Amino acid sequence: MTDTPSDKRNKANKSRAKIIKQGEALAREAIKHHVNGNLKKAEMAYKEIINSGLQSPIIFSNLGAICQTNGRTEEAIAFYKNAIKIDQRHHDAFSNLGALYKDLGQYNQALDATVKSLKLKPDNPIALLNLGSIYKDLGKLDQALTATVKSIEQNPNSADSFINLGSIYIELGNLDQALASTLKSLELNPGNPIALMNLGSIYRDLGNLDQALASTLKSLEMKPKNPDALMNLGGIYKELGRFNEALSSTLKSLEHKADSPGAINNVMVLLEQAPKGALNTRDLNPAYELLLKRTDISHRKLTGIFLQVFLPKIQEASKPETIINDTNRAFKTLAIDWRFLKSLALTILPHQIIELFFTRLRKEILIITTQKKEITPLIRTLTEALATQCYLNEYIYATSWEEDKLLMQAISETGEQQASINQNLAIIGCYMPLHATHFKPDLIHNYPTPDDTSKSFITTQFIEPSQESEIKKLLHGSLKPSNTISQLVQDMYEENPYPRYKYSDFTHESLVRPISNVIEMETKQKDLFFLNKLTDPETKPQLLIAGCGTGSQIISASRYKNTQITAIDLSRSSLAYAIRKTQEYGMSNITFKQMDILNVSSLKEIFDVIECSGVLHHMQNPDEGLHALVQQLNPGGYIQLGLYSKSARKVITKTREYIRKAGIEASAKNIREFRKKVFAGEIKEILNLLDSWKDFYSLSECRDLCFHPQEHLFTIEKIERLLGSQGLRFCGFIIPTEIESLYNSRFPEDVKITSLRNWGIFEKENPSAFASMYQFWAQKI
16 A cells, blocks of 8 residues: 555654654763763764764764864864854854864954854853954954953853953053953962963063962973973073073973974073073083074074084194094094084184184195095085085185185186086185186086085075076166265175075064064063054054165064065165075065165155164264154154164274274275284284174174274264154163163163163163164154
8 A cells, every 4th residue: 555645744754753862862872971071982972863864063063072172173174064054053163163263273264253153142151252362362452352351241250261361461461450360260270270370471571580480380280291381481490590490491391392483482592691601511402403403593693502512622623733634533523413514504603713723624625625635425514514604704714825726726627527526616615605616507506415514505605696696687777875985885785795694583473473562572661652553463564674784684574463574775785685585484575675775765655663773873974864764754653773882892993993094995805814913913902802793703794893984883872862853762772681680780760771861871881781782662753
């Protein structure tokens, strides 16, 4: 008998009812497993429900939560989306999806999903809490604060909400409210290690280092492997002057989170700022090795560590009359040490003993080469590293007439044979740049590069200069400088782009901050007024870098969030170098212009921030240059200036006077001869030049230091008059921690450390306080 349509419907309804009944039983079992933390059984049960044909948004959303917990983010997203597809009013699925997108750093998607969740259920405290976190990560602190306060209104006993509220108050600079919120969180949940870690950070910012240390250590008792807490502990130990413990804690942080940009930056700061001999070898060596492998830092800052590690070995290796000999164990130890080779290829090594050692070594290798003796693989690799070092310092090492003759012999004998190129190219590169030789490019390209040292040698000396030549061709037109001094300065930097470097300080996106935050941090001020453009994360402040040189200052500006950069310089050679380097870092927010500062108005643009460091004091009239810049600065905008200190540069003044009286012109040959006399102690009045100035150890830097055609020197009083005449308000010096501590001890009443009168007194008592320059921020009134 055939079923009627009514019979079919009844059977179908009974089947669905059975599925639903079975599904409900499985759901109860699955949720029980889920609540008890047995995620594997819960997942199996949820999937069995789905396979039975039951389509429930709750089941899909819960499956998404399990996948999210297990790090299976793509599956989690798919399950959440399925839940939403079944029921577009399922607010929990939207909320969970938003939280997942936030964890993935996809903030726009996170915001969209969370807002949709709250439209469906406006009083959901979890979604409100997530919304506050998303807004915080987007830099929208006022909206973050509003959402988090609403979350607390809905659930006043949420410890997590108070933790987040405290974090927002920290970002807003309201440390008292941050402290109150975090303490409330701990009142609700005394054993929360994250709240204790945050409490430690707040106490540290308030200057209560003992309480900061106690809270952070308590946090680590509960969660010993928390990389953020270990990193914070390192920062607290540093401020307490306990540098060994600071470095040890920071390295432990990196053991648990190897790619932490904050911890890596802290290691860099510790190695740079720790007093000589303050760090034990156990932690110093791994820290040094870690940073040698980085491409986002300036390795110049590591030269002090290089000297500490290798100078005694170099002194030992220098003792024999001939460095390269079978019994010189110290030399062999250096030649096989990858850190030694890597350091030669990364940064200029500023020390007289090191320079004399490398000068001797270079000559010995040249003699071996021209005598057709065997160049062992060990010596070849060392020669390649030395060639890169010589290129970085622009061949500043002095040569003898014998070497000049042997070099010509080596070049002549090399000819156009690949075998000869492979044999002689490295030692030739120790005396002259490969791109300046007449060897066929294909022969250089075919030079064997089996390791990092050989690759760096060819890249640095041949490939990168070729790239710069191509970039220069694209810089159309020629610049006519405004006056004679500008012309001399341009000629100097065309010949010697300044400074050369392999890598520079590039800020990871997780550490990028709005310009306003950076200025507050660098000036140590919390009550500065900022234009909305400098605080709103959605805007794109306009930054001018006036006198950008070879680009290290531009790369450093990567610390600013959403900034559009215009970089100008007199020198096409410097600009080409800068363009190549910023391209390497993937910076696409820069416009380059070859331009004299006095013509900056031709840009027809007003800037929110201007940086001009190490430039005005080389102009014919610094006041005129500053005036031209200030005219292009937005009222309320900020300018960072770097100016030479008369007090700190007394030995440079003596040096320049000696050079002027002796009539020494600024040629490469003359600079080498001048330095040779300084090394020999023939110029008694400037002997301490060797100990105080790293710039003495490269050609372009030595020329800039001692042979510059124009140099104005400043005092604190002169700076005060200069700023006043241009309608600028002094906001604070950018100073190292030790100088800040000394100043605070001398003038404890100057809480803002902005009294120029006090700074004038301080500099008289500490003449070398501003040896690197007066670096400071000022605001256009």
